[in-house]
Amino acid sequence: MEKLLRSKKIRITDFRISILNIFNKQSTALSIEEIETELGQFDRITLYRTLKLFKEKGILHEIAIAGSNVRLALCEQNCEDLHHHHHNHIHFHCVLCSEVYCLDVETYPEIGLAGFEVQQVEIQATGICKSCR
Numbered sequence: 001m002e003k004l005l006r007s008k009k010i011r012i013t014d015f016r017i018s019i020l021n022i023f024n025k026q027s028t029a030l031s032i033e034e035i036e037t038e039l040g041q042f043d044r045i046t047l048y049r050t051l052k053l054f055k056e057k058g059i060l061h062e063i064a065i066a067g068s069n070v071r072l073a074l075c076e077q078n079c080e081d082l083h084h085h086h087h088n089h090i091h092f093h094c095v096l097c098s099e100v101y102c103l104d105v106e107t108y109p110e111i112g113l114a115g116f117e118v119q120q121v122e123i124q125a126t127g128i129c130k131s132c133r
């Protein structure tokens with residue numbers, strides 16, 4: 001985790017490490033509320049600033065789920081910043097437990113749109129997750 005911060009040229013603080021640790025031990029994406037519960041005591045402004053910084057630096061990505069809370073999950077190693085994600089994974093939203101998973105796939109479709117520069121393609125799947133089946 002410290003290595004990750006160093007590689008992104010972000011100053012290491014205990015709080016930043018603890019946020020990363022929360023994400024690291026989860027197999028699903030987290031809502032802000034879940035992060036707050038995990039932290040227990042925290043300063044809300046510091047939390048929001050940290051999440052913003054991590055999103056800007058390509059450490060975390062946001063997943064918007066229709067009709068549900070926004071979730072956050074760790075990025076892939078080669079994500080550069082907010083606008084340059086390099087994800088080869090699909091977001092799976094379970095209709096039963098409402099958890100969101102980042103799932104790797106072997107081939108991720110490349111989409112060419114004439115005259116447009118595609119920076120990222122997001123694929124969302126809905127269904128019933130492994131632990132709910």
Ligand SMILES: [Zn+2]
Pocket residue numbers: 058059060061074075076079084085086087
């Ligand atoms: Zn990313």
Ligand SMILES: [Zn+2]
Pocket residue numbers: 094095096097098099128129130131132
């Ligand atoms: Zn489920």
Ligand SMILES: [Zn+2]
Pocket residue numbers: 061063073087089090091101102103
């Ligand atoms: Zn993801």
